[in-house]
Amino acid sequence: MATGLVVFDCDGVLVDSERLNVRTWGRMTTDLGLRLTPAEIIDTFVGKAYADNRLTLAALKGSPLDPDWERRFRTEFRASHDELEIVAGAREAVEGCLAAGYDICVASGSLRRALEYKLEATGLADLLPEELRFSSQEVERGKPAPDVFLHAASAMGYAPHRCVVVEDSLAGIEAGRAAGMHVIGYESDMTPHAWFADADLVLTDMARVPAAVTGLLAG
Structure with missing residues (x-):
């Protein structure tokens, strides 16, 4: 037993x-006009649920995320996992x-x-x-x-x-x-x-x- x-x-x-995710988060935040260092990305996003991270990302951006933009980056997350x-x-x-x-x-x-x-x-x-x-x-x-x-x-x-x-x-x-x-x-x-x-x-x-x-x- x-x-x-x-x-x-x-x-x-x-x-x-995580290193693949951090790379993608970096592209996402840069694409939104944010300037986060790798250390800041790790502190902000690593280990948390995607549903919570998307709320954090919208708050940092100051407006809701565009659904088409979000779908594009969710596709990029999946593609990065080929590695x-x-x-x-x-x-x-x-x-x-x-x-x-x-x-x-x-x-x-x-x-x-x-x-x-x-x-x-x-x-x-x-x-x-x-x-x-x-x-x-x-x-x-x-x-x-x-x-x-x-x-x-x-x-x-x-x-x-x-x-x-x-x-x-x-x-x-x-x-x-x-x-x-x-x-x-x-x-x-x-x-x-x-x-x-x-x-x-x-x-x-x-x-x-x-x-x-x-x-x-x-x-």
Whole structure:
């Protein structure tokens, strides 16, 4: 019998999409006449639901987004993911958690269709079938609200204190904390170190996640 649930974020944790997304956000903001640095783009958009990011973008622009413009850039987001790769050690992390007897799922700020594409494109769909996928599209509020994590835990039959979230963004860390779950921060070259101040521990190697989960749940 499984002794805990490991809740993986998708972008930046399982799939190396954030650098592609930041590139596209850069083109989007420039096209709207905004001048944001890569660091500002990361702070503003990374780790948050697309529905929330589009509201932020409209606020920065000072007017509603043109639907045709938005459709064009959503197409560009999808096209950029043709370059998508798995995060190093991510498959080992998922397989290791399963081998250790933990249940797993993915809870993402991505739209459901985008989440499914990313898992298929990186060969993770076999380990994370449809019933183990949860999107912010299914809840009222995206991260940093805890809704998608609490939804995933409820659907999987776990109390929050028996769950470990693996996240790479500030919004995700805050969401995991607000959900009352243990939080592992995955730090990459895309993530400011200060984001992980409230994580239980920080890893730079995804393959170390199973051992870290065991340590947190044992404690």
